[in-house]
Amino acid sequence: MTERIQDFLRQRRLEGRDDGPCLVLDLDVVRDNYAAFATALPDTRVFYAVKANPAPEVLSLLAKLGSCFDAASVVEIEQVLAAGATPDRISFGNTIKKERDVARAYALGIRLFAVDCEAEVEKIARAAPGSRVFCRILCDGAGAEWPLSRKFGCVPEMAPRVLELAHRLGLTAYGISFHVGSQQRNPRMWDGALKSSADIFRDLAERGIHLSMVNLGGGFPTKYLKDVPAVKAYGQSIFRSLRKHFGNKIPETIIEPGRGMVGSAGIIEAEVVLISRKSEQDTVKWVYLDIGKFNGLAETMDEMIRYPIRTEFDEDDKELCIVAGPTCDSVDVLYEKDPYPLPVSLEIGAKVLFEGTGAYTTTYSAVGFNGFPPLKSYVI
Ligand SMILES: *Cc1c(COP(=O)(O)O)cnc(C)c1O
Numbered sequence: 001m002t003e004r005i006q007d008f009l010r011q012r013r014l015e016g017r018d019d020g021p022c023l024v025l026d027l028d029v030v031r032d033n034y035a036a037f038a039t040a041l042p043d044t045r046v047f048y049a050v051k052a053n054p055a056p057e058v059l060s061l062l063a064k065l066g067s068c069f070d071a072a073s074v075v076e077i078e079q080v081l082a083a084g085a086t087p088d089r090i091s092f093g094n095t096i097k098k099e100r101d102v103a104r105a106y107a108l109g110i111r112l113f114a115v116d117c118e119a120e121v122e123k124i125a126r127a128a129p130g131s132r133v134f135c136r137i138l139c140d141g142a143g144a145e146w147p148l149s150r151k152f153g154c155v156p157e158m159a160p161r162v163l164e165l166a167h168r169l170g171l172t173a174y175g176i177s178f179h180v181g182s183q184q185r186n187p188r189m190w191d192g193a194l195k196s197s198a199d200i201f202r203d204l205a206e207r208g209i210h211l212s213m214v215n216l217g218g219g220f221p222t223k224y225l226k227d228v229p230a231v232k233a234y235g236q237s238i239f240r241s242l243r244k245h246f247g248n249k250i251p252e253t254i255i256e257p258g259r260g261m262v263g264s265a266g267i268i269e270a271e272v273v274l275i276s277r278k279s280e281q282d283t284v285k286w287v288y289l290d291i292g293k294f295n296g297l298a299e300t301m302d303e304m305i306r307y308p309i310r311t312e313f314d315e316d317d318k319e320l321c322i323v324a325g326p327t328c329d330s331v332d333v334l335y336e337k338d339p340y341p342l343p344v345s346l347e348i349g350a351k352v353l354f355e356g357t358g359a360y361t362t363t364y365s366a367v368g369f370n371g372f373p374p375l376k377s378y379v380i
Pocket of ligand 1: 257
């Protein structure tokens with residue numbers, strides 16, 4: 001919680017504008033996070049993953065600081081261009097694109113695309129001739145709190161064929177990408193994918209195709225309840241793996257931090273709507289808030305992300321509570337399998353603060369499910 005956010009929330013309350021939950025994002029923290037990445041990985045270019053938080057203020061700050069951008073759709077590309085970044089600083093990093101969207105991105109000046117199969121290479125060869133492509137390889141996401149499963153990437157053994165086809169069709173076979181899973185708490189998890197990348201570089205070099213770049217993806221964590229290593233530890237571990245697998249021919253590298261760039265910059269303020277028990281004997285209380293899975297806290301799905309929750313009663317004794325959202329959908333429960341310790345003295349109407357909510361909250365908020373408006377956002 002920064003002082004600027006505290007002042008903002010106090011002012012909002014004084015003016016009686018505290019009607020419904022809101023996210024407050026402090027740009028000073030984003031600036032610090034960008035600097036930490038640039039220091040920890042000095043030879044690596046930063047491509048901010050726009051989906052984590054596409055607020056125009058965030059995009060224009062990062063554009064000014066010199067960041068590049070990882071966009072997943074034409075709309076995200078347009079948002080980044082509107083924020084003042086030139087198209088050579090944007091990668092179309094989604095491996096699943098309509099051919100007409102590839103063509104629109106090409107018309108907007110985008111020349112860097114992700115692929116993970118031959119059919120996608122063919123689309124890009126037709127709709128974005130001469131562009132650079134990188135091939136995403138699968139990563140099992142072990143050690144990540146929000147693993148990205150098998151949806152993106154091909155097995156490493158397939159990547160040389162995909163990139164060889166790109167080369168044959170007149171594209172530049174540019175490199176390899178992977179994502180070790182979001183909220184990756186183990187800095188050593190990049191090692192396996194870097195070994196696979198080096199194997200692919202060698203394999204293709206033998207066929208006369210020389211790759212240039214490894215895209216190290218995102219995965220850099222935000223501190224929630226559990227401690228996480230500092231960005232510096234990630235930088236050191238990644239550099240050691242690059243040395244180990246590429247020797248003295250370290251390729252150009254890029255990272256795509258989303259959560260690690262904006263997560264810690266945001267606080268959500270919400271309100272207790274109801275506290276109740278289901279029977280006289282019930283040992284756990286139900287605490288219902290005005291925020292839930294559909295208006296900002298989707299990442300509590302399967303209770304994967306456990307946010308720190310602060311209240312003004314935190315000095316008091318705590319008891320385990322089931323925490324739920326306000327909508328009439330029974331999946332709108334945040335923490336039940338693993339109930340959350342909240343102060344015994346917590347009252348209906350009290351404010352609660354969710355820390356580390358700058359990433360994947362506004363963007364996951366529904367447009368008014370059950371009449372609850374999307375999460376309000378203030379960037380300060
Ligand atoms: C979502 C995404 C990211 C950002 O991941 P974080 O774990 O939030 O840093 C990076 N790259 C790609 C391709 C993504 O889809």
